[in-house]
Amino acid sequence: MSTSTHSLPRRSLLAAGGLGASALGLAACGGSDDSSSSGGGGGATANFDERGPITFATGKDTSGVLKEFLERWNKDHEDEKVTLVELPESADDQRSQFINNAQAKSDAYSVLGLDVVWTAEFAANQWVVELPKDKLPIDAMIPATVETATYFGKLYAMPFATNGQLLFSRKDLLEDAGVSEPPATYDEMYQIIEKVQGSNEGMNGFGGQFSKYEGLTCQISGVVKSAGGELFDKDGKPHADSKEAVEGLQVLRDGFDKKYIPQEALTYKEEESRQAFQDGKLVFLQNWPYVYEKFEADDGSSKVNGKVLVSLVPAVTGEGTSTVGGLNYAISAFAKNMGTALDFIAFMGAPEQQKAWFEQTSNPTASKAVFEDADLKKKYPFLATLKDSIDKGAVRPQVVKYGEVTQAIQEAAYGCLSGDTDAKAAMSDLQKQLTDLTKG
Template identity: 85%
Template sequence: MSSSNHGLGRRSVLAAGGLGASALGLAACGGSDDSSSGGSGGGASADFDEHGPITFATGKDTTGVLKDFLDRWNKDHSDEKVTLVELPESADDQRSQFINNAQAKSDAYTVLGLDVVWTAEFAANQWVVELPKDKLPIDDMIPATVETATYFDKLYAMPYATNGQLLFSRKDLLKDAGYDEPPATYDEMYEIIEKVMADQDGINGFGGQFAKYEGLTCQLTGVVKSAGGELFDNDGKPQADSDAAKLGLQTLRDGFDKKYIPKEALTYKEEESRQAFQDGKLVFLQNWPYVYDKFEADDGSSKVKDKVSVSLVPAVKGEGTSTVGGLNYAISAFAKNMGTALDFIAFMGAAEQQKAWFLQTGNPTAATAVYEDEDLKKKYPFLDTLKDSIDKGAVRPQVVKYGDVTQAIQEAAYGCLSGDTETDAALSDLQKQLTDLTEK
């Protein structure tokens, strides 16, 4: 995978700055807690000889199948059972609870399900322990995913899942409007929307994640990248008021102003936008690939079954760029029974579980082999497109005070998209805020 060429490869550069005077480092995701701005220390030393019951703390399981995987483990490990601790669905709330647990030095959480941009922050603060590479199937993982689990060349988590957003299109509506292919750019997409909406009553154009939460940071990061820029440069300096950033944000603002993006999209997170498309209310949707299974469900819940095509997300110019997502599994520095935790992580990273999770949930996993698997290719005919999306993906800002940074990005973007501020003013103010946050 080549996604290191699109931001992941800067990890060591920004990390070095983070431990120096510039205060720049590696990101977490969500929340406004700035407690990660320094190393709190106090992490327990890793004892992988200790075995016994453990807990697995991760975000709410919206798939409904995680329990089956844990049952499979527990059936064969009666003295080392895993108990699931479900955290909120919101990434912001998950991060806050993880940090609170770490600051209390609590052993309530053993294995942590961390967003890919949290791993290094937790490592820097000694909230998670270094993992032995020879005990985990790291060599079988996409190299870029391993980078997200690495801090100063040491492994602090095991990549479990990766992700790239895709564009889902109503191919039946496109055909009726005279289009054979999904749009490659926003200009093309807006043109199609205008024609479809003129011919169809009660349908809206484009849906994405535009509510004021982490998904909006993902949305802006990708659209700015596709406009030829980044919110932070390779040295970790904010570039929020660059011409590319202005072009990217204005492209989205134009969509709202011209009603190509419905006003209610300002309330959309992943599930709200998925439901709107699934109910036949949208021509286009940008979302993660898990939604595809729901669109193709046989139970009558989907009004778009057999009517959906899949492509790369639209570009402002050049190629469409998704923000990379995913999940890493780490072990709390304050946990007991780390030996069991390590074995459980290895179990979840094994090829059998990686394939099964992808097949059953539609959530892409980190193992390289799944992208060549015939069963997966049959179920997900867009697998090559997904791999392309991940390869070309953008990474959210990798900064120590990520909670404050993402909140500032969300406020600026939401204020502009909702019409409260204009693009230049919103990004000028954001540039000042980001500069203050990264220079203190």
């Protein structure tokens, strides 16, 4: 799964518009390879007095809009121009190139477009520099996005883009079942599914991202938090075997066991689940906001046009919790002209650029102001709900060995959901793995 907000997941491109498919990528849940790096480090001390030309390395810009922003900067900074270095669409390939560049202590990349889950790894290895909070519009950003850019209380990146998942419900089916509001909890959702299926033979209940990939880590992180638990605390200690974490996984296992979640959902990523809902096969779907435009299409491609309610994702016992996605901008520890790099990051985080990016690409940005903007509210009627989703969102584990950690989470969760292990055993085994991965 690709993880750049300037690139799309490894599947066919979808038309832009609405909260378009390009909002998926990193602005949704970023992927990572199965390995984790070590070593490197030894980066230069930050010198924000140096000025001059810089490079901006980030995933491929399929929107075509990024170059317009760089041209705007370059027009006003003749001696401090930014050159775009487009990396591959694959998140794994992006991360590998970033790491290779850092381990070579190369100054080829100045500003780095990083998946939110890479912050800890890059900060711990001293591949990026700590940033001065007073030189960036951090106070204007949604707090949950700032958390993704922070490592042990220090800021190592500026949030640029963000995202949160939502629950999409079939309004017509709920009304037929005598239900006026979308469910707030899994228990409520499962009860509604029973009612709907009673009069709609062959209708499936709930779809999410349950395939063994990064989307499953997002799904588990959110459901565990909504049960009152956490996979890791703020000190980096794992709590996967807590009562709450087990309860979160068990709720999903119950959904599969009782046929509220179809067995085929074990193959669902974003697009597979989106298509199932759009084809009228699901009562409920948890997914990123980009799908809304597809559902509301009036060209005959959607069977749910005009029939969709949007709300927060369901909770176990607390509040419905999505995992926060996003794209952060950091400065390489080996870069020249860090002063210019810092100013460029501040430029991209300014209100004008944050709104323009949202308007032109349909990718949610990190600024609090864009969610209060009248124009954007009119364009996206669920904007307040999306902001609520991000505000309450769970952050994926901010650990150095993220690649290995996310793989362990996926293996444990998938083993349980597919029926191979029970929830308590799966999370107990996961706790042991996470403890070993985070030692030292």
